Amino acid sequence: MLRIAHLYPDEMNIYGDRGNILTLQKRAQWRGIQVEVRAIGRGPSPDLSDVDLIFWGGGQDRDQELVFTDAATHKVESIRGALADGAVVLAVCGGYQLLGEYYVTAEGKQLPGLELVELHTVPGPKRNIGNIVIETRDLGLQPATLVGFENHSGRTYLGPGLTPLGRVLRGAGNNGQDGTEGVAAGNIFGTYLHGSLLPKNPHFADLLLDRALRRRGSVRLQPLDDTVELSAHETIRARVGAAG
Ligand code: GLN
Numbered sequence: 641m642l643r644i645a646h647l648y649p650d651e652m653n654i655y656g657d658r659g660n661i662l663t664l665q666k667r668a669q670w671r672g673i674q675v676e677v678r679a680i681g682r683g684p685s686p687d688l689s690d691v692d693l694i695f696w697g698g699g700q701d702r703d704q705e706l707v708f709t710d711a712a713t714h715k716v717e718s719i720r721g722a723l724a725d726g727a728v729v730l731a732v733c734g735g736y737q738l739l740g741e742y743y744v745t746a747e748g749k750q751l752p753g754l755e756l757v758e759l760h761t762v763p764g765p766k767r768n769i770g771n772i773v774i775e776t777r778d779l780g781l782q783p784a785t786l787v788g789f790e791n792h793s794g795r796t797y798l799g800p801g802l803t804p805l806g807r808v809l810r811g812a813g814n815n816g817q818d819g820t821e822g823v824a825a826g827n828i829f830g831t832y833l834h835g836s837l838l839p840k841n842p843h844f845a846d847l848l849l850d851r852a853l854r855r856r857g858s859v860r861l862q863p864l865d866d867t868v869e870l871s872a873h874e875t876i877r878a879r880v881g882a883a884g
Contacts, residue, residue: 642668644677647696648707657697659836682710688718692852693728696735701745704734708751716754726855728827736830737761746793757825758799767793772811773882774821786841787876788833810880842869
């Protein structure tokens with residue numbers, strides 16, 4: 641059994657972010673693993689101590705404002721507890737920004753983050769919109785690339801000890817300046833890649849599943865036929881001129 645918590649599905653779910661949940665669900669079920677998805681909205685948090693994977697999608701600044709106090713008041717302790725117990729977090733764009741120390745909206749309002757990772761986000765002069773391809777390292781992904789679609793005005797800067805999820809091959813990534821994209825800090829993964837991310841990056845979906853299932857003892861994931869998914873991946877790489 642795999643238990644997934646989907647944080648704020650009503651407030652934060654843009655550019656097909658929910659597709660990430662469907663991908664995780666299907667890829668587990670195709671291997672005979674039962675999946676329970678819990679939608680976690682605003683208000684006192686239900687117990688997350690048995691959750692294996694927490695997903696948080698992106699949102700407009702106003703949606704982020706709606707949830708940030710709720711997350712800081714009701715969710716952060718449960719998320720910390722789940723992480724300490726081996727759970728995995730995947731946060732995309734607006735969710736990624738709120739994992740850090742603070743997020744300054746395009747209008748200049750500073751929203752305190754959950755301080756789960758040492759990063760912060762400030763508004764940039766223009767929105768970064770378009771296809772993005774990054775190259776991961778040290779995660780053992782084959783292919784090493786991840787493809788997606790980014791749309792954000794926030795520029796994220798990682799603290800000195802943090803490793804990005806990848807290096808930008810095409811697109812802007814964290815801030816359009818230092819060539820980094822996302823963060824990979826233990827079992828916390830943050831990224832600007834919508835698209836949604838996981839349908840076109842089945843190898844990354846399996847990495848998350850593998851890590852999430854590990855806390856329940858090792859489960860060997862049987863390989864799946866990913867011809868269609870990887871062809872979508874390759875199409876994006878070719879479209880932006882980052883083909884392998
Ligand atoms: N509102 C944030 C920004 O513009 C996040 C947008 C998103 O989640 N796509 O940076």
